[in-house]
Amino acid sequence: MRMSQFFLPVLKDTPAEAQIVSHRLMLRAGMIRQSSAGIYSWLPLGFRVLKKIEQIVREEQDATGAQELLMPTIQPADLWRESGRYDDYGLEMLRITDRHERDMLFGPTNEEVITDIFRGSIRSYRQLPLNLYHIQWKFRDEVRPRFGIMRGREFLMKDNYSFDLDTEAARHSYNKMFVAYLRTFERLGLKAIPMLADTGPIGGDMSHEFIILADTGESEVYCHADYLDFTAPDAGVDYESDLSPIIAHWTSRYAATDEKHDAVQFENEVPEERRIATRGIEVGHIFNFGSKYSKAMGANVMGADGTEVPVEMGSYGIGVSRLVGAIIEASHDDDGIIWPDSVAPFDVGLINLKAGDEACDSAVNDIYAKLGEAGLDVLLDDSDGRAGGKFATMDLIGLPWQLIVGPRGLKSGVVEVKERRTGERQELSIEAAIASLTGS
């Protein structure tokens, strides 16, 4: 992509409304624009990142055997009356009336719709287990949206729903998602720590929030520093095998949000120098709720013994749009964003320091073509701006690598490769620079 043709409205000044760093950087880097409180448009650069994250989430879901579908944003109120949540959900639910005066709503979540789909088509335990997910926009009419995309009213969420015959099978479905989440967040370049979460009236230990540590997080969290060195299971993990050892490992140290925090236990279990007390951002939440919805909505299956039982369900959410902000909170410096390779909107920023100069233009066009052929996504700054502005913009939008081509270097046959994360620069021949970026 040539920057001269790319819609990238970067801002030099920080917009007054933005308080936290991810919000400021997303606005400045031309990733989003606010439409109204808690509702944003995604501009091309931001949308690229959103899609990259979405794709990683999708791949890790598919690896577990979960199947993607797509449910609507607008749902009928009647389904929610059946589950009993129409009145319970409160003002956070955006209620809509259509032209026939039917009560509708913009879905804040999808348990009712998925349960309706399930009960209409599944009759037998032989069709289980089943895990369905979608990645869809949600709307929750928060009293006070804030932190830009991190706590918006409209947000993109991956949510899935597992269906099993009994609690043992449901636990396995739960464990699968636990492992998939560890892998997903690791691929996104994040250290996400599973923390025991409140299960409400359901009880039990089958609910975890996945939290990344960040000063700007919304909740206070306490955990053992060992978690920072844990590594997620690799891609070869067998989801049909017994996953409980992995879960045991990842729940072996103290980790709790303030609602579940026990100061005495924390001090007893964690040596002082290993205690982490900071703030965190919730990026995922997995939950088993048994037969709460299946009972209320009549989602039953016939068991092997010929008796009909309500299906055991769980739901699992990842805040896809929130992750964009969360990654920035975890990875930035004074100059701007530092994208992990896996979600960067482009792989390389190619800077032509002197557009219009014959030698620079031809070298840059040649490099651009070769990097493209090698499968890299390149953003070429072919504008006729000044060097300082180009460097500042490239640092701001945070592409992992910069390749800087200027008349001075070209005279001695070299270009500069800069790693955004470390700031390290290397002068290399054009061929060597291409080779280092393409890994060949």
Place this chain on the structure above:
RNA sequence: CGGGGAGUGGCGCAGCCAGGUAGCGCAUCUGCUUUGGGAGCAGAGGGUCGGAGGUUCGAAUCCUCUCUCCCCGACCA
């Protein structure tokens, strides 16, 4: 929902208290010079001052109502 703050050109702001017909920086456009970390000079364009009502000879400025946005708190699978 309680408390606080703000709406003036695309962005950041001044002007408001002590009413007199809108200004600064950045950005944009033109020209010249410049060119490796957000250039200089000269010129130009762009604003129903959030909206509605009122007071006044005259309102960005005073009064009333209203809308929107932000911050703190409460709230939040």
